[in-house]
Amino acid sequence: MHLWLFLRQIFRDMRSQKLRTLLTIFGIVWGTTAVILLLAFGQGLYRSQVKAMHGLGEYIVIMWGGKTAKTFQGLPKGRRIGLREEDTELLRSQIKQIAYISPERTRWNAAVSYGKKVFVVQVVGTNPEFALLRSIVADRGGRFINHLDMENKERAIFLGNDLKEDLFGEEEAIGEIVLVDRVPFTIVGVLKEKPQDSSYSGRDENKGFIPYTTYASMYPAKYLNNMVFKAESPHLTEYVKKRAYEVLGKKYKFDPEDDEALSMWDTSEMEAFFNAFFGGFQLFLGILGALTLIVGGIGVSNIMNVVVEERTREIGIKMALGAKKRFVLLQFIFETLVITFIGGGIGFIISYGIIQVFPVFKAEEYVGTPEISVTVAVAVTCLLGLIGLFSGFFPARRAANLNPVEALRP
Incomplete structure (x- = not known):
């Protein structure tokens, strides 16, 4: 009341x-x-x-070779440390807390052409795990490079969405043939558009991605540009980084405490x-x-x-x-x-x-x-x-x- x-x-x-x-x-x-x-x-x-x-990737670490800043076991400082493709498998086998790891090599000025259209872009050689690391999702009807492409050194290419638009406009691209430095490649997928405000070598929308094995046969080289890895859980990232220094330090004979022997960009720190x-x-x-x-x-x-x-x-x-x-x-x-x-x-x-x-x-x-x-x-x-x-x-x-x-x- x-x-x-x-x-x-x-x-x-x-x-x-x-x-x-x-x-x-x-x-x-x-x-x-x-x-x-x-x-x-x-x-x-x-x-x-x-x-x-997260368009770059969630809680990933990008690693480059560096130059030693400390003497170690009688070796002078100032030595260049170059990462090799086999180092990805070495780290995978030695550090069980790594969820995904991928090598990466980049051809900075590859000529990609279709008909009379020619564009000079970056072409990246990598493995299937790269898509999981770098938030790469194929648009409808396509796929990223897979393990069969790697094993058979297939001439398969995955296009960034902007590169696809430049070459094909609104036309369907999957299944078409493009030339990469005059070598024919079959398009297996196109990147689904994603926001990306940070990168270490340009946005993915303007690149082409091919199997690492195919890339290595076309452009032989001793060292990787970089590798990308991700821990099983964000709280394990620091441990995995430390172990990477130890494992590679043992192989290349540098002090595991030498921060300049390897360069790492930990995106979780940025986040x-x-x-x-x-x-x-x-x-x-x-x-x-x-x-x-x-x-x-x-x-x-x-x-x-x-x-x-x-x-x-x-x-x-x-x-x-x-x-x-x-x-x-x-x-x-x-x-x-x-x-x-x-x-x-x-x-x-x-x-x-x-x-x-x-x-x-x-x-x-x-x-x-x-x-x-x-x-x-x-x-x-x-x-x-x-x-x-x-x-x-x-x-x-x-x-x-x-x-x-x-x-x-x-």
């Missing part, structure tokens, strides 16, 4: 002071919309950047930095939005003080008739919460509408797709509740502490 009376009283007061009520609710609507949109766009940008970063940066960025956006919402809460508190002033006589009558302080306190707190959550609800609806309309502007490539996560929704709801409680508590306490005799005095 008390709840029904509270609601009747609240909505009666809201109808009697429409302009004041609208302005009060507007402050909460504005604050709620601001905090939700800031966090939603921040989350969308974060996910977009993570997806683009850890990125997560920390965006965590701070999201916190900043959250604080900024919360401050906007708090300003709206201050406005609600000021309005409720005015309400208490206007209803002093009414409060005095209620207390004279036996209403307890607790009843008066709860009435004003509840009224503040209702106003706050009405404004918050409208803010949620407006934010959701903006997010649904946003794709029309075709800006996802730059700022990602904003999203209201469960965490954001719960956090904003809790913040609204706290603001409602604090905004209503002090005016409510003032009302509850009124002396009935003083309140009824004209």
